[in-house]
Amino acid sequence: MLAPLQGALREVKADEAELWVHRRRSAITRYAKNEIHQNAVADETCVQARVVIGKAVGIASANSLEPADLRRLVADALAAARASAPNADWPGFAEPAPMSEPKAYDAETARADARSQADAVKRITATAKERGFRAAGTHQIELTEDALANTNGAAAYAPSTMAYLRALVASDTGTGWAEDLGWSARSLDPSDVAARAIEKAALDRDRTQLAPGDYEAVFEELAVAEVLRFMALTGLTGQTLKDGRSFMKDKFGQPVTGPRFSLWDDALDARTLAIPFDPEGTPKQRIALVEGGVAKGVVHDRQSARWFDTRSTGHADDPRRSSVGGHAGNLTMAGGDAKREQLIGATQRGVLITRFHYTNTPDPKRATMTGTTRDGTFLIEGGRITRALANVRYTMSALDLFSGLELLGPQRLARDWWSSNGMGRVVCLCPPIKVARATITGSSPL
Amino acid sequence: MPKRDAQLTDLVDLGARRGAAYADARRVEREYEAISVRDGEVESVTRSGDRGIGFRVLHRGAWGFAATDRTDDMSLRSVVDEAFARAEAAASTRAAPVALAPVAPQRGEYRTTLVRDPFTVPPAERITLLRAADANLKGPHAVSRRGSVAAYRTRKHLVTSEGTDVRQEIVESGAGLSVTAVMAGAKPAQRYDSRLVRQAGWEFIEQLDLVRRAARYRDDAEAMLDAPLAAERPTTLVFAPEFLALLVHESCGHPTEADRVLEHEVAFAGTTFMWPQDRGRLRYGSEHVSMTADATVPGGMGTFGWDDDGVPAMRTKLIDRGTFVGYLTSRETAAALDVPVAIGSARAEGWQHFPIVRMVNVSLDPGTQRYDALLRGVDDGLLLEAPASYSLDDKRQNFHFSTQSARVIRNGALEGYARGVSFQSLTPAFWGRCDGVADDWELHGFLSCAKGEPLQLMRVGHGAAHARFRDVPIEVRG
Numbered sequence: 026m027l028a029p030l031q032g033a034l035r036e037v038k039a040d041e042a043e044l045w046v047h048r049r050r051s052a053i054t055r056y057a058k059n060e061i062h063q064n065a066v067a068d069e070t071c072v073q074a075r076v077v078i079g080k081a082v083g084i085a086s087a088n089s090l091e092p093a094d095l096r097r098l099v100a101d102a103l104a105a106a107r108a109s110a111p112n113a114d115w116p117g118f119a120e121p122a123p124m125s126e127p128k129a130y131d132a133e134t135a136r137a138d139a140r141s142q143a144d145a146v147k148r149i150t151a152t153a154k155e156r157g158f159r160a161a162g163t164h165q166i167e168l169t170e171d172a173l174a175n176t177n178g179a180a181a182y183a184p185s186t187m188a189y190l191r192a193l194v195a196s197d198t199g200t201g202w203a204e205d206l207g208w209s210a211r212s213l214d215p216s217d218v219a220a221r222a223i224e225k226a227a228l229d230r231d232r233t234q235l236a237p238g239d240y241e242a243v244f245e246e247l248a249v250a251e252v253l254r255f256m257a258l259t260g261l262t263g264q265t266l267k268d269g270r271s272f273m274k275d276k277f278g279q280p281v282t283g284p285r286f287s288l289w290d291d292a293l294d295a296r297t298l299a300i301p302f303d304p305e306g307t308p309k310q311r312i313a314l315v316e317g318g319v320a321k322g323v324v325h326d327r328q329s330a331r332w333f334d335t336r337s338t339g340h341a342d343d344p345r346r347s348s349v350g351g352h353a354g355n356l357t358m359a360g361g362d363a364k365r366e367q368l369i370g371a372t373q374r375g376v377l378i379t380r381f382h383y384t385n386t387p388d389p390k391r392a393t394m395t396g397t398t399r400d401g402t403f404l405i406e407g408g409r410i411t412r413a414l415a416n417v418r419y420t421m422s423a424l425d426l427f428s429g430l431e432l433l434g435p436q437r438l439a440r441d442w443w444s445s446n447g448m449g450r451v452v453c454l455c456p457p458i459k460v461a462r463a464t465i466t467g468s469s470p471l
Numbered sequence: 472m473p474k475r476d477a478q479l480t481d482l483v484d485l486g487a488r489r490g491a492a493y494a495d496a497r498r499v500e501r502e503y504e505a506i507s508v509r510d511g512e513v514e515s516v517t518r519s520g521d522r523g524i525g526f527r528v529l530h531r532g533a534w535g536f537a538a539t540d541r542t543d544d545m546s547l548r549s550v551v552d553e554a555f556a557r558a559e560a561a562a563s564t565r566a567a568p569v570a571l572a573p574v575a576p577q578r579g580e581y582r583t584t585l586v587r588d589p590f591t592v593p594p595a596e597r598i599t600l601l602r603a604a605d606a607n608l609k610g611p612h613a614v615s616r617r618g619s620v621a622a623y624r625t626r627k628h629l630v631t632s633e634g635t636d637v638r639q640e641i642v643e644s645g646a647g648l649s650v651t652a653v654m655a656g657a658k659p660a661q662r663y664d665s666r667l668v669r670q671a672g673w674e675f676i677e678q679l680d681l682v683r684r685a686a687r688y689r690d691d692a693e694a695m696l697d698a699p700l701a702a703e704r705p706t707t708l709v710f711a712p713e714f715l716a717l718l719v720h721e722s723c724g725h726p727t728e729a730d731r732v733l734e735h736e737v738a739f740a741g742t743t744f745m746w747p748q749d750r751g752r753l754r755y756g757s758e759h760v761s762m763t764a765d766a767t768v769p770g771g772m773g774t775f776g777w778d779d780d781g782v783p784a785m786r787t788k789l790i791d792r793g794t795f796v797g798y799l800t801s802r803e804t805a806a807a808l809d810v811p812v813a814i815g816s817a818r819a820e821g822w823q824h825f826p827i828v829r830m831v832n833v834s835l836d837p838g839t840q841r842y843d844a845l846l847r848g849v850d851d852g853l854l855l856e857a858p859a860s861y862s863l864d865d866k867r868q869n870f871h872f873s874t875q876s877a878r879v880i881r882n883g884a885l886e887g888y889a890r891g892v893s894f895q896s897l898t899p900a901f902w903g904r905c906d907g908v909a910d911d912w913e914l915h916g917f918l919s920c921a922k923g924e925p926l927q928l929m930r931v932g933h934g935a936a937h938a939r940f941r942d943v944p945i946e947v948r949g
Contacts, residue, residue, distance in 0.1 A: 051925050054560070057734045061561035062569075065536035066553050067823035067925070069523065086519035088540045101518045108506075108594035110513035139535075139553075143560035150564065162738045163924055193738045268615045269653040348507075348514075382741060385860040387873040387893050388948055390658055395871050397864035399741075416864055418871060418895060446739050447926030466946075467895050469869040 033095040041077040043175035057161040059150040074102035080111035116331035119306040127183035129208035148215035183300035194222040199229020202400035241375030242463035246439040259389040263329025264350020282427035287359035309339035360456030361433030395420040418467035429461035479630040493529040495631040499822035505621035508601040523822035532568025533561035572805040576634030581776025585672030589622030607685035635781035652692040660695035668916040701889035707852030715935035716915035726867035729804035741865025756902025762790040766831035771932030772916030773831035782815025820927035834934030838908030847883035854878040
């Protein structure tokens with residue numbers, strides 16, 4: 026894939042030029058009420074050219090790698106650069122640098138076909154039907170290829186795969202959720218996903234409403250990933266720091282959460298979904314964000330590194346979806362060895378949260394998140410689950426939540442609601458946790 | 472009569488010959504051009520485009536869909552094979568075949584009516600406008616300013632095995648402004664608008680008066696920095712049309728999508744609290760609240776000639792004087808719910824996407840009183856102009872909104888600002904508190920309503936007027 030890019034760059038008449046390609050083959054099987062209702066595959070290419078004249082930048086994108094189309098694309102970017110004005114803070118393109126080998130790729134997963142996806146779904150729906158339940162969800166396989174070349178001589182290519190299986194099991198009284206995520210289809214276990222979702226759906230009956238207030242809580246991995254996403258977006262990038270919106274501003278070296286909380290960004294961890302370089306061609310680095318509750322660092326792309334007179338940490342975001350300033354997309358939160366029953370057992374009176382829906386942040390400076398729970402919200406009393414709860418609205422600062430960390434379980438690959446549905450780009454390795462206090466501000470009807 | 476597209480026709484013919492009960496092929500080409508100015512400097516000049524073909528078959532009672540951006544013969548043959556393979560795999564799980572509500576074959580062309588093609592406006596003219604607006608975004612505490620203008624063009628050609636052959640060319644123009652003000656000891660204040668978009672030419676950008684609007688945003692952001700906290704108690708809220716556009720979108724548009732009723736979206740977007748047995752009975756709001764889905768509104772971001780099922784643009788009532796009466800449907804969901812096709816809402820973001828039920832232009836119908844009369848009816852309350860954070864549950868029944876800026880209403884007049892305001896409510900309880908809608912109806916547009924897997928970002932339109940809500944409990948956070 027690099028050859029056509031490098032060929033096109035040889036002909037560019039500009040001070041600097043860069044071509045970045047993202048190709049995706051996405052095969053997605055969606056099911057509801059135990060039937061597949063959408064079954065789609067799409068091959069798509071995005072190629073973006075950035076061309077610089079002086080310090081004026083022009084950007085153009087298209088979806089063809091044919092030489093004539095690439096020439097046209099570069100010409101469009103050149104025209105855009107001529108129409109643009111110099112950026113005094115222009116950091117220049119990346120220089121060649123050593124790269125790690127891509128780890129998140131599995132050739133067998135890349136070859137998965139429609140029948141294998143349907144077979145996985147049928148294992149879930151068959152089990153659900155036996156129990157008189159309805160199953161819905163998604164089986165998704167993605168093969169992506171990223172490549173970058175620029176006129177400084179930087180060149181990088183990495184394939185990656187993603188396999189995702191999720192199940193929402195519904196009875197007439199409630200719902201339960203489970204999912205598996207990995208870079209290999211072998212990491213998906215349809216029977217286990219079905220069993221976990223069915224167990225929760227079966228428990229979700231005779232719901233009661235929880236009064237607003239502060240409660241002890243057990244957050245499962247998906248719920249933790251939701252909170253981490255808001256920390257990343259509101260406070261862990263050079264852009265938020267520059268704007269004064271980050272909770273990290275003027276806090277480096279000081280506690281921002283309790284001492285049990287540590288968080289870093291590490292795209293090089295072999296367990297996560299990532300490639301070893303960012304869309305600017307900078308190798309990704311492991312960056313400590315919070316260590317033992319103390320603020321340590323934020324991530325940078327080349328532009329935000331320039332603002333702070335430092336080096337890019339390899340955290341440029343997908344340019345199709347965001348502007349410059351850095352993006353922490355591979356979060357790892359320190360875990361522990363507490364088992365699920367220990368987290369529940371340590372809770373005298375509290376709430377178990379499986380996951381959230383459509384969260385947002387009414388107070389970004391405090392990384393405050395609000396959102397309703399779904400598909401498995403339970404009351405814990407005396408160390409055991411006693412009642413199903415109507416979905417609750419949770420509203421609380423992530424910093425306050427993680428100040429009350431008491432127990433942590435083992436890490437698992439998980440994505441927040443936004444990222445698992447294509448609206449965000451954060452992947453977490455995070456544990457289930459037990460916290461001393463979570464603020465519930467309302468309840469949905471029974 | 473649209474010019475024949477041999478590739479699309481051949482694909483559909485091949486689908487029919489291989490036994491599909493229905494087949495359609497859709498060619499889509501998209502262009503986008505944007506200029507962004509940040510803190511007075513040109514941040515980026517961007518041009519993008521993509522093109523490809525999506526092919527959909529209904530075979531053995533199930534859908535299969537495949538799409539490609541490579542349009543050579545070998546790639547297109549592969550697309551046909553893959554669509555059939557996916558339909559066959561899906562069919563192995565179906566208890567009953569997918570049915571489509573009948574629609575007569577359509578032929579014709581649709582084009583956006585515009586005065587000045589936004590792609591022809593010289594970049595220098597666009598940059599001059601953005602720099603003038605940026606100058607007005609500057610304030611003593613404004614640390615971050617951004618302005619942008621954008622132009623969008625979509626050319627779409629749909630051919631179906633039922634004889635539909637329609638072409639559309641849709642042009643949209645948009646702008647965005649944002650300012651962040653920061654002051655020691657105060658929470659940062661942001662004022663922004665990313666929804667200034669219309670199916671129209673450059674004349675829409677001129678109507679926006681970005682320069683004057685920028686000054687208003689600056690003033691709002693500066694004022695919010697040291698505004699007093701609002702009092703936490705139930706109060707009268709008046710919402711500006713911009714704010715209500717989002718409330719209509721989230722609390723009426725989404726829960727009336729018929730695919731949510733069928734649980735097609737349960738694992739992602741969720742379901743609804745508005746079920747078929749509730750039609751004509753469920754009290755959604757007060758008698759002042761009527762809402763309409765209309766794909767024919769001039770300039771609407773949800774306006775078109777035909778949806779991606781080939782259904783011509785229509786108009787239908789969703790809420791009638793407070794009562795839930797209708798759904799947004801596709802041919803598949805209309806058949807499944809056994810209702811006539813009262814509105815065509817099957818839409819795909821691009822060539823690579825499967826059409827699903829989406830909003831068109833879903834609007835709060837205007838009232839009859841003037842805005843100043845509505846305001847005079849408020850002794851003590853707040854005017855909420857633009858939403859900030861928003862969060863909703865999976866049934867669209869429980870929501871939480873915060874606001875970028877809140878103006879104090881005292882004795883029917885605006886005076887000063889209040890900060891920290893947010894509110895949560897159940898949807899029918901909220902709309903039930905509406906005791907007046909003004910006649911100053913205006914149209915807003917969203918570029919990126921998110922739904923579907925893989926994610927599809929859809930353009931939708933929403934009209935609203937100022938409206939008044941009594942005794943709304945608010946939350947206040949410092």
